Amino acid sequence: MGNLGIIFKRELLGYFATPLAYIFIVIFLITNGIFTFDMGGFYLRGQADLLPFFSFHPWLYLFMVPAIAMTLWADERKTGTIELLLTLPIKLSDAVLGKFLAAWALTGIALLLTFPIWMTVNYLGDPDNGVIVAAYIGSWFMAGGFLAIGSCMSACTKNSVIAFILTVSICFLFVIMGSPILLDAFPKWVPQILVDAFSAMGFLTHFDSIAKGVLDIRDILFFTVFIAAWLLASAIVIEMKKAN
């Protein structure tokens, strides 16, 4: 196991050493249930799919994911352990990636634990399970996008509450970027190509089709590049702000 693996394991076990992981998973499952069955009209639609379940995920992640991401680096800075970690013989990339992957794994575990909803829909009807698997993968990648923003914001400050608020704000921006309300607000003189570029950065633009079961490689690529870019930014911020 390389250093990346060792850091990943420490971080992931760290989540389960405190109540954080359990609280996160329980709240995630409860809110998912409420959104899907109550507000999403899962039964009323009378269709054997998980569209109501997945279409709420961007909004659920908007508050849940920053809560995990906020401590990633802010706490290291606050307690001074960042000095310990970064004077160990490891690469900064191992630390950034290891922490990110551990948090991402936690959201993955929470997502997997929603399997009773999948069982329900299979019991009640005959859904296209390929579509559901694709949507799960897409949802997980979107969570990764939120987390990567959170990693960078957490690196900016010692205060995890500030990191949380910053992350929610920026994530919100990326969620609504592709929404028609925002796109219609552009004045007529703005060239269409700019509007399209803006819309292409939005999470909803990419996630809507994924939720419907169209797992386009370009959407996954978008989230992968998005994650890589924010993690790179995290590393740069950490390097720059180490001194204070």
Next chain:
Amino acid sequence: MIEISNLTKKFDQFTAIDDLSFNVKEGEVLGFLGPNGAGKSTTMKVITGFLSASTGTAIIDGFDISKNPIQAKQLIGYLPEGAPCYGDMTTLGFLNFVAQIRGYRGKEISSRVQHVVEQVQLQSVCQQTIDTLSKGFKRRVGLAQAIMHDPKVLILDEPTDGLDPNQKYHVRELIKNLSQDKIVIISTHILEEVTAVCTRAIIIAEGRIVADGTPAELEAQSKYHHAVSVKLTDSYDLAADLAGIPEIGDVEQDSEEELRYTILASQSKPIFTQVSEIAQSRHWPVTEFHVNRGELEDVFRMVTQQAQGEA
């Protein structure tokens, strides 16, 4: 060997370390002294590769910390200021993590962890969460982490800060036992620590070296070096008896104890024999009589205040 050459670290306008150069050889225990804000911790952070220098180099056994950080860091064990550790882990969990990062695998991990646990006496708190430990234990967990891989270079930022006298004694013994063929750099405010464990001391102020030598050499710079301290039972005019002897300088009366005097040596040569001969022939009413080694504290104040005055 550690070679520090022309090391400078600037934060915006503020210069924390100003053109620092020194070498440390195997077997040396270097005490790093200086007032708060003198640049001690910053220097250590640059040597250990946490911060990068603005200019200059720090070379650890041939590896430049900025060019070959991984190789250089493998040689270093570091206890940062305040001994930060992952508070939600248990002592054992944390030390296992460090052992793995330090490259131990399989059975080596537990045998190595067991070894350092015994060295710093952590047996009783192995299963406890680090957050619940007392300050002394936390500091020892930090030390255990630093000596995990039996490092060639040990850098300890205020290792005994906040410990009780017994714990301080223990940590000093540990450092002394470690240091045979190693390079140890410790920073401290406690001057007695320097005399207790260090073979060499560097005093820095305003980011520059203002004194460098063995503790004895530094003490020799004190105006109290070779001075003779006497306590009388009755008032007596010592100065009159001593006047005219060129090796003997001023006589100072103690500000708290009226009958205690310090006779200074003016040419930094021993004056004990002369003074004791005079005391015997003139029948001084003496109850105590001893030679001062000179006080590091004096030298510390002298050199650091000079530096601050110049800046």
